[in-house]
Amino acid sequence: MQPRKPSIVVVGGGVTGAAIARELTRYRVSVTVVEREDDLARGASGACGGVIHSGFDPAPGTLKASLNVIGNSLYPKLADELGFAYRRTGTLILAFDPDGVTRLEEIRGRAARNGVELETWTRDRVIALEPNANPGVLQAVFAPSAGAVFPPEVVLALARSAALNGARFELETEVTGIAVNRGAVAGVETTRGFIPADIVVNAAGVDAAAVAAAAGDHTFSVRPRKGQQVILDKRYGSIVARHIMTLPTRMGKGIGVAPTVGGNIHLGSTAEDGVEPHDVTTTSAGLDWIFENAKKLVPCIERDWMIASFAGVRAISDTDDFIVRESPAVERLFNVAGIQSPGLSAAPAIASHLVGVMVKAGVPLEPEPGFRAFLDPPIVTSRMSTSEWARLVAGDPSFGRIVCRCEGVTEGEIVRAIEGPLGARSIEGVKRRTRAGMGRCQGGFCGPRVAAILSRRLGVPLWKVRRRGAGSELGVGPAKCCLRGGVGAR
Amino acid sequence: MRRSRADVVVIGAGPAGLAAASAAREVGARRVVVLERDERAGGILPQCVHTGFGLRRYGRDLAGPEYAGLELARALKSGAEVRLDCCALRLEPGGGVRRPNAVVAVSPAGLEEIRAPSVVLAMGCRERPAGSLGIPGSRVAGVMTAGTAQRLINIAGIMPGRKAVVLGSGDVGLIVARRLALEGATVAGVFEAVAWAGGLPRNVSQCLCDFGIPLFLGHTVAEVHGRARLEGVTVCEVGRDMRPVRSTAREIACDTLLLSVGLIPENELSREAGVPISPATGGPLVDECGASLTPGVYACGNAVYVHDFVDDVTTEGEIAGAAAARFALGESGDRRRDGCKMFFREGRNVRFVSPAFVRLGRGRAWPSLALRSRRPAANVTPVFRWEGGQCSGPDLEFVNPGETIRLNLPVEVRGLIESDTRRDVTVEVSLESQ
Amino acid sequence: MADLVCVICPGGCRLSAGDAIGGRGVAGARCPRGMEFARSEMGAPSRVFTGTVRVSGGALPVVPVRTNKPIGRGLLSECSRVLAGLTVSAPVGTGQVLLPDVLGTGADVIATCSVEAARRGC
Structure with a gap:
């Protein structure tokens, strides 16, 4: 008789939780991910620029440094297995004064100790290859291994792969307590009931310390750091070919101008301490700072080019390093906390590192021979050749009906995004899965059409279709509801 | 991919495109194809349920859907093919009658390429969205362009909110403010950053004054608040530097913020095809017949510049359509093009x-x-x-x-x-x- | 004296109306309709009502409507409330009278667009 499979609850559906869930399904375990929001990647993972950092920046010897470098090296294969967009862009760090040139020297030293390849570029080379870069540059270093992804796409692909391999995802499920029995975890209390567990992985991002505390573990703290960011219109998507950034500061990586896999430019981010844990508001000071500093790197950037701005809150641990360990206070509680930037880059490595930590802690992890690494490739008509697309439309005409004009997304893709595993439940969910509404009109034209498709497929009245989570319904009622009194009298 | 030929391909079946197609047929073009990406013709008119259309052309005060119906009927009667749900993906300029332009389009019927000596760009315009303003605060539901709200109310048949604030005094914002008031919602006010209204004076009069909706000139929305849905906005006076004056801030509780802060000619297709665009209008540089600087490529309507009256759009569409047809039929010599x-x-x-x-x-x-x-x-x-x-x-x-x-x-x-x-x-x- | 903006056509003439009697003293109108507008505005202002009416069994949930002639400006909101209580069955044709003599004004509410009956499925 086979022994009962250990049951593992992962708290948090960001990139860390999703990568861990997928990694754990390589073993004979039962995995459940609980996520408070109605979709994955709704916290810091979904609100970052999507740069896969090379790993020159973190202090040598830290977990952050080693997992960043390993994570970066895992991305090309992961992109191949899961079918998400990944492009190697490289990072170019510019120095504008002699002091900066000295600091580039420090970066080269740090990169060498982290095992990251760097090239030194002269001013002429920078100007020749990035003609829009500030001509005041004196010298630069280039890290060729840096890349770009669309973060929600990565998180959703990891989660779909985990689900394909048997992981369960409980959305809109908030952890209210951790049950501890004789010093070891016994399960998690949630807003949707108790989930028994032999092992709990705490990947709750900015709430990780609170989740640990619920189990009686007060061994670390996490503080929020807000990062405001800006997306520029695709029309200006080729102003830079590489991720260009200023010298890193103590507070973070400095400002970057990054080409995204969707063809836009991402600017950011600010690094603001002393904010509330879920404060994702933008401020005029923050946006001013972004444009002022981005223009120092690429002077031609105009504020008019902005199509979106948003903020994410990163979780900074008290050691400033990643925490990936079994709780010293509670057995079988594994904390994966303080996963700030470069958390997206490191996530695949964090997941495999955690498995090592678990094995060392005596968790019996038997390989699951049925693990399937590959996902079916997604259908993205805008990335297809004309003949491929024509064949697809011949088989299913809905792939010939463009719903989102700006990004060229068809009805067929939207229906798939709703009906597939971990399907979209909101307009935002469709946007993250298909890019519908991510273009320059920001859903002005396609929003109502996407909502109509959601309404039909989910069987809810149109006005109840959500933009994002609960409380974000498209309307307040059907036609005439404000004249007839009452809502939904239909 | 299916391939075919036409004399004139018109991109967009709004009032400009329909008029261009009718006129092209009427002056003798043989095959005229109109490509429309929406599921209905008429462009923005089907959601413009208010009247004021057609006074100049038809001497009648028509609602938007009625005007669209007349123009569609005329185009169909002229023998133009109007293809709905058909999105033009790209325009490949050819260079003249002997080297026709190619338009690649997709529809549920498949992908197709149509070669035609003349192409008329009639894509209309779009609204400047919230994201481009970067209003500080949360990203919440309930913030949308006035045109999106208009579509939700008049076509989708849902109420976007109970209490609205309008930022920007463009015509669409004024007209939707009135619609909301008539549908039983409260409109707390229209806030306009500059010292004058963006829309027509008649719309200020009949949409705001008639319904007691206040217009605050020299004001803007400085911040939006709310968790999932909009709960309120902070409005401020605007200083000489065009930035909000924080000392004048006041809060208004509302569940909807409508934006009417500008219309932008829709020209991605034109840009990608290399058609020269005017920085002043955002539309193709055209002559008095709608001919652009790219041979065989014509443009008309709000894709060229944002018009006040649909009647003028129709007239200019007819001129462009007729010129495009004459070019296709070889009636306008190369001399003029090079002159x-x-x-x-x-x-x-x-x-x-x-x-x-x-x-x-x-x-x-x-x-x-x-x-x-x-x-x-x-x-x-x-x-x-x-x-x-x-x-x-x-x-x-x-x-x-x-x-x-x-x-x-x-x-x-x-x-x-x-x-x-x-x-x-x-x-x-x-x-x-x- | 009163300053008005003519709303008859999109031309939007700025009118100054003096003595209301007989519309004398109207300045700024570029056409006779402006004179008439000013006269009516000084006495009993009227507007064409536009809006929507709910449709059952249609391809769209609402149909756009207008009154076939102007009604008293003060009746616009009341007219909207009356129409909120009305549901018509698809199909609806352009020009179809959906409510005759609304509020006793003598004006009919007519559809400005057709709405077909809903197709089955989606």
Whole structure:
């Protein structure tokens, strides 16, 4: 008789939780991910620029440094297995004064100790290859291994792969307590009931310390750091070919101008301490700072080019390093906390590192021979050749009906995004899965059409279709509801 | 991929595209195909349930859907093919009658390429979205453009909110404010950053004044609040630097923020095809017939510049469609295309002039110019300046940035066109206050 | 004296109306309809009502409507409330009278667009 499979609850559906869930399904375990929001990647993972950092920046010897470098090296294969967009862009760090040139020297030293390849570029080379870069540059270093992804796409692909391999995802499920029995975890209390567990992985991002505390573990703290960011219109998507950034500061990586896999430019981010844990508001000071500093790197950037701005809150641990360990206070509680930037880059490595930590802690992890690494490739008509697309439309005409004009997304893709595993439940969910509404009109034209498709497929009245989570319904009622009194009298 | 040929391909079945297609057929083009990406024809008109359309052309006060219905019926009767749910993906300019342009489109029927000597760009315009403003605060539901709200109310049949604030005083915002009021919602006010309304005075009168909706000039929305849905906005006066004055901040509870902060000609297809675009209008640089600087490529309607009246869009669409058909049929010689041009340049207090140029030739009706001012002004003289000369047009009692001004070219400027010039001429148009 | 903006056509003439009697003293109108507008505005202002009416069994949930002639400006909101209580069955044709003599004004509420009956499925 086979022994009962250990049951593992992962708290948090960001990139860390999703990568861990997928990694754990390589073993004979039962995995459940609980996520408070109605979709994955709704916290810091979904609100970052999507740069896969090379790993020159973190202090040598830290977990952050080693997992960043390993994570970066895992991305090309992961992109191949899961079918998400990944492009190697490289990072170019510019120095504008002699002091900066000295600091580039420090970066080269740090990169060498982290095992990251760097090239030194002269001013002429920078100007020749990035003609829009500030001509005041004196010298630069280039890290060729840096890349770009669309973060929600990565998180959703990891989660779909985990689900394909048997992981369960409980959305809109908030952890209210951790049950501890004789010093070891016994399960998690949630807003949707108790989930028994032999092992709990705490990947709750900015709430990780609170989740640990619920189990009686007060061994670390996490503080929020807000990062405001800006997306520029695709029309200006080729102003830079590489991720260009200023010298890193103590507070973070400095400002970057990054080409995204969707063809836009991402600017950011600010690094603001002393904010509330879920404060994702933008401020005029923050946006001013972004444009002022981005223009120092690429002077031609105009504020008019902005199509979106948003903020994410990163979780900074008290050691400033990643925490990936079994709780010293509670057995079988594994904390994966303080996963700030470069958390997206490191996530695949964090997941495999955690498995090592678990094995060392005596968790019996038997390989699951049925693990399937590959996902079916997604259908993205805008990335297809004309003949491929024509064949697809011949088989299913809905792939010939463009719903989102700006990004060229068809009805067929939207229906798939709703009906597939971990399907979209909101307009935002469709946007993250298909890019519908991510273009320059920001859903002005396609929003109502996407909502109509959601309404039909989910069987809810149109006005109840959500933009994002609960409380974000498209309307307040059907036609005439404000004249007839009452809502939904239909 | 299916391949076919046509004389004229029209991109967009709004009022401009439908008029262009009808006119092209009426002057003798054989196959005219209109590509429309929406599931219905008429462009934005089907959601414009208010009246005010057709007074000039039909002498009747029609609602948007009625006007769209008449124009669609006329296009179909003329024999133009109107293809719905069919999205033009790209335009590949060919270079003339012998080397036709190619348009690649997709629809549920498949992908297709249509080669045609003439292509008419009639994609209309779109609203400036919330994201481009970067209003500080949360990203919440309930913030949308006025046009999106109009579509939700008038076509999708849902109420977007119970209490709204409108930012920007463009016509769409004013018209939707009235719709919301009539549907039983409260409109707390229309907030406009500059000192004048963006929309037509008649809309300020019949949409706001009639319903007691206040218009706050020199004000803006400085911040939006709420968790999942909008709960309120902070409004402020605007300082001389056009930024909010924080000391004047006040909060307004609302569940909806509508934006009516500008319309932008929709020209991604034109840009990608390399059709020269005017920085002043955001539309293709066209002559008095709608011909762009790319051979065989014509443009009309709000894709060229944002018009006040649909009646004018129809008229200009007809001119462009007829010219496109004549080009396809080889009736307008290459001489004109290569000939000299008179370009119009925006001068003092002029935001844009359309057409951007006229071709210097014989026997043509000289066009009137459409222009908009940057600021309101009273007792204004239109002044035309060129190398070695200037003249002025009849005085205007007042100009208002929200209203298009139509000027006939003064006789001196016409003379310049008719004189034996062998090079391009540039005329700067200014609106000068006395 | 009263300053008005003519709303008859999109031309939006700025009118100054003096003595209301007989519309004398109206300045700024570029056409006779403006004179008439000013006269009516000084006495009993009227507007064409536009809006929507709910449709059952249609391809769209609402149909756009207008009154076939102007009604008293003060009746616009009341007219909207009356129409909120009305549901018509698809199909609806352009020009079809959906409510005759609304509020006793003598004006009929007519559809400005057709709405077909809903197709089955989606």
